[in-house]
Amino acid sequence: MPRLSFLSPYWLWLVLALPAFGMIAELLTSDNARIVHILVHPSGETSARLLIITMMATPLAMLFKGWRGPQWLKKNRRYFGVAAFAYAALHTGLYLVDKSTLERIVSELPRLYIWTGWIAFAIFIPLAVTSMDYFVRVMGPRWKTLQRTTYVAAILTLLHWASLHNWEQPLGAIVHFAPLAMLEAYRLWYWYLRPSKAKALA
Numbered sequence: 001m002p003r004l005s006f007l008s009p010y011w012l013w014l015v016l017a018l019p020a021f022g023m024i025a026e027l028l029t030s031d032n033a034r035i036v037h038i039l040v041h042p043s044g045e046t047s048a049r050l051l052i053i054t055m056m057a058t059p060l061a062m063l064f065k066g067w068r069g070p071q072w073l074k075k076n077r078r079y080f081g082v083a084a085f086a087y088a089a090l091h092t093g094l095y096l097v098d099k100s101t102l103e104r105i106v107s108e109l110p111r112l113y114i115w116t117g118w119i120a121f122a123i124f125i126p127l128a129v130t131s132m133d134y135f136v137r138v139m140g141p142r143w144k145t146l147q148r149t150t151y152v153a154a155i156l157t158l159l160h161w162a163s164l165h166n167w168e169q170p171l172g173a174i175v176h177f178a179p180l181a182m183l184e185a186y187r188l189w190y191w192y193l194r195p196s197k198a199k200a201l202a
Contacts, residue, residue: 012076016083019046020090040094044117047087048157048173052180054080055154059183062190078131081150085128088121113163120156123149154180 023039032038057077060070073080099105108114126146129135136143154177161173 009076009079012079013083016050016079020087023090036094037098040091040098043087043094044091044161047084047091048161048176050080050084050087051150051154051157052176053077054084055150056180056183059187063183063186082128082131085124088124092117092121113160116156116163117160120153120160123153123156127153 019042023043026035026039053073054077057070057074057080061067061074064070096105099108109118127150130139130143130146139146158173158177161176162170
């Protein structure tokens with residue numbers, strides 16, 4: 001099988017940055033006065049997709065033991081997670097520019113699709129800050145505890161995406177998160193519900 005080592009961290013960062021390059025190019029060259037508003041959604045969707053890929057790494061490696069693809073993804077999931085945060089930050093920045101005034105931003109806070117996004121982004125910040133090996137060593141077991149808040153952020157991201165436009169088009173978010181939900185269900189089954197060898201021999 002061909003090795004995946006050709007995707008060194010530098011090349012991986014370049015691949016992950018390609019959507020951002022496209023968005024920045026549109027911002028700099030488009031004549032559309034609403035280009036900032038238009039790019040709010042694709043930046044957020046890119047962040048959500050990268051978050052999903054990050055969270056799928058471990059259950060995929062469990063399901064396809066010995067396969068290099070899932071193992072490579074698990075080894076490099078930190079890059080995808082940091083990229084997910086970067087696109088979430090871009091998404092948030094574009095939203096703030098689009099709204100342009102503090103009054104408009106505050107007035108939208110009670111809406112489900114707004115406050116879920118803000119809380120999810122707030123959770124992403126410490127996850128991104130502590131993604132370096134230094135914090136893994138210093139924090140010890142607490143690092144894994146903090147990383148588990150990713151599940152809360154994922155649920156909030158799903159609600160944030162699905163509740164846009166008054167729940168008129170939630171299917172896109174559900175389709176994206178369904179594979180992750182199924183893989184996490186398999187993970188729960190594997191660790192807590194599958195018959196043990198002892199039970200199988202009884």
